[in-house]
Amino acid sequence: MYPLFSDEYYMQLALYEAEAAAEAGEIPVGAVVVCQRKIIAKTRNQTEQLTDVTAHAEILAITAAASYLGGKYLRDCTLYVTLEPCVMCAGALYWSQIGKVVYGASDEKRGFSLVKQPLLHPKTLVRRGVLEEENTQLLKNFFLKLRT
């Protein structure tokens, strides 16, 4: 168990979402949005179920969080996501002006940090590598299983 309200605590919840995605045959990525310690969105990758390449956990999380708050901007929110966001999701996070992004595993193929120019909003804080090992392992296991 991780300390309540710690980054690891919320990331663990995002990891549960990712596990649920894997069970549904989706690439396992989960996300949680927290605002003043309260979880206001919990989402997972649904690209296969929704037949929609835009249905990444982060995009669904931004939409759900804004819907909950009744406003477009997520300046006081933190997004926890098990995998480094892609360019699409980084672009969406830019528009949301989200306060902080915490991610677990790095995405060495499609991660936004591979783009040299900054893609997130200048005010957005970033923390990487939270529960990195667990998050990376879940993805590795998923792709391993897919190939066998």
Added chain:
Amino acid sequence: MYPLFSDEYYMQLALYEAEAAAEAGEIPVGAVVVCQRKIIAKTRNQTEQLTDVTAHAEILAITAAASYLGGKYLRDCTLYVTLEPCVMCAGALYWSQIGKVVYGASDEKRGFSLVKQPLLHPKTLVRRGVLEEENTQLLKNFFLKLRT
């Protein structure tokens, strides 16, 4: 009137969508997706109406087109959009593997072409500047009206 099935013909339809967005108080951007000459999606920016920064015309168009086709990929499709896509939308278009992107006005602040690394799929063709003047004028008028 532009020749039937020309890029200008479809862009004109996207421009009508953008005009409808302006009337609804939205930043006027419209999009049309065409597959084998058939229009399979017509969308416009709805970020205000949906309280959702991800509700750009292009994102809604990708979702609608994939839903129509029953498949995630838009390899045989062309997206017509009145304004140059942003980084988020370019990232979404990458995932869709769309065949061609045709845009009107350039976005000198947030356009994807400001990022030096290629964001679209390597197989995606791009044509810019279609009905550029009309598309640019619509945006200019919208922001001028907003300020007065």
